[in-house]
Amino acid sequence: MENLISIAVNSVFVGNILLAYFLGMCSFLAISKNMTTAFGLGIAVIFVLTLTTPVNWAVYHFLLAPGALAWAGLPSMNLSFLKLVLFIATIAALVQVVEMIIDRYSPALYAALGVFLPLITVNCAILGASLFMVERNYTFSESVVYGIGSGVGWALAIISMAAIQSKLRYADVPEGLQGFAINMITTGLMAIGFMLFAGISL
Amino acid sequence: MNGTTARPWAAIRKTKSYKEIVKALWLSNPISKQILGICSALAVTVQLKNAIVMSVALTFVVAFSSMIISALRTIIPRNIRIIVEVAIIATLVIIADETLKAFLYDVSKQLSVFVGLIITNCIVLGRAEGYALSNPPFRSFMDGIANGIGYSSVLIGVAFIRELLGAGKIFGYQVVPEAFYAAGYEDMGLMLLAPGAFIVIGLFVWLEHSLLKEK
Numbered sequence: 001m002e003n004l005i006s007i008a009v010n011s012v013f014v015g016n017i018l019l020a021y022f023l024g025m026c027s028f029l030a031i032s033k034n035m036t037t038a039f040g041l042g043i044a045v046i047f048v049l050t051l052t053t054p055v056n057w058a059v060y061h062f063l064l065a066p067g068a069l070a071w072a073g074l075p076s077m078n079l080s081f082l083k084l085v086l087f088i089a090t091i092a093a094l095v096q097v098v099e100m101i102i103d104r105y106s107p108a109l110y111a112a113l114g115v116f117l118p119l120i121t122v123n124c125a126i127l128g129a130s131l132f133m134v135e136r137n138y139t140f141s142e143s144v145v146y147g148i149g150s151g152v153g154w155a156l157a158i159i160s161m162a163a164i165q166s167k168l169r170y171a172d173v174p175e176g177l178q179g180f181a182i183n184m185i186t187t188g189l190m191a192i193g194f195m196l197f198a199g200i201s202l
Numbered sequence: 203m204n205g206t207t208a209r210p211w212a213a214i215r216k217t218k219s220y221k222e223i224v225k226a227l228w229l230s231n232p233i234s235k236q237i238l239g240i241c242s243a244l245a246v247t248v249q250l251k252n253a254i255v256m257s258v259a260l261t262f263v264v265a266f267s268s269m270i271i272s273a274l275r276t277i278i279p280r281n282i283r284i285i286v287e288v289a290i291i292a293t294l295v296i297i298a299d300e301t302l303k304a305f306l307y308d309v310s311k312q313l314s315v316f317v318g319l320i321i322t323n324c325i326v327l328g329r330a331e332g333y334a335l336s337n338p339p340f341r342s343f344m345d346g347i348a349n350g351i352g353y354s355s356v357l358i359g360v361a362f363i364r365e366l367l368g369a370g371k372i373f374g375y376q377v378v379p380e381a382f383y384a385a386g387y388e389d390m391g392l393m394l395l396a397p398g399a400f401i402v403i404g405l406f407v408w409l410e411h412s413l414l415k416e417k
Binding site for chain 2: 019020021022023025026081082083084085088092123124126127128131132135175176177180181182183184185187188189191192195
């Protein structure tokens with residue numbers, strides 16, 4: 001249990017998937033201009049990460065890992081090199097489902113996110129979380145916690161960024177620094193802030 | 203491109219390939235202008251060596267995926283093209299990843315998941331969608347190379363600054379002399395941490411904006 005709590009705290013703050021591992025930058029920079037859409041995308045990412053990380057855990061441990069196909073009578077099979085392709089396929093399928101659900105139950109959110117929902121498929125954060133889950137040898141329950149934690153961390157980062165940007169509009173930023181440059185520096189300062197949580201020990 | 207002319211350089215400058223390369227390298231350099239390819243790239247910029255290996259891997263993937271997709275562009279059905287593109291890109295990434303594991307195991311360990319994440323790198327899919335689908339294979343290949351190099355230049359630039367300021371080293375060799383440390387100079391630990399990369403990129407873009415404006 002202690003282990004799970006520390007994975008949760010680590011994935012939300014210190015090891016934030018966006019601020020410490022740079023994953024999911026594209027959508028982070030593109031969507032963070034507007035609070036409502038940032039919030040919507042943040043929730044969508046939490047949802048997708050919570051689903052895909054455990055599903056990919058199952059895919060990896062029952063199909064791909066060395067010896068995983070023992071149940072099918074192929075104990076010496078090692079398909080782990082296929083994980084990239086299969087993870088992407090799982091993610092694409094799940095995003096499609098999430099898209100249809102949002103379209104059905106929240107047309108307003110669907111309209112707001114527009115073209116960006118399919119982009120979740122190629123959001124590095126989603127694939128990155130699954131690959132980290134394999135690399136760090138998480139168990140099933142750890143992968144669930146890690147999926148939720150990474151999603152919450154990403155959402156927290158994009159929502160804070162949207163909030164900062166809405167204040168930044170009133171700031172007098174030097175001309176060459178406007179737009180992309182100041183966003184990167186702001187993100188850097190946010191990353192410093194999140195790293196302070198490294199002091200938490202459980 | 204045109205060997206018969208007296209001044210081959212001038213002739214080369216007129217070709218479409220040259221113009222595309224200049225466009226990709228300077229006018230719309232991926233990392234700062236197109237914002238797209240920035241994912242995951244920064245994580246490997248702590249050391250120059252890793253950044254170079256990553257750059258080579260990405261250039262390989264983007265060049266060959268563009269070429270293959272361009273060669274197949276007439277037979278890929280329009281509505282499933284994204285899946286086909288991702289499958290081609292993923293295959294190339296697996297080749298790059300397995301090659302690194304076989305020949306550069308240490309670097310491959312340090313790059314960890316980030317080689318695999320080339321699949322979701324927006325540059326690769328962006329070039330496939332934006333260029334390869336409507337241009338012939340050779341030009342798509344060159345476009346891929348040029349975009350790969352444009353991206354690499356930024357990545358290597360960031361890695362150079364981070365390794366130099368953060369560890370006082372270049373390619374793992376100490377370049378800041380001992381005398382400096384004795385005189386009170388200290389490495390900037392922040393550069394080795396994630397925030398360093400964000401800030402360096404921000405300053406890079408600022409510099410680039412200022413240079414482009416003067417032109």
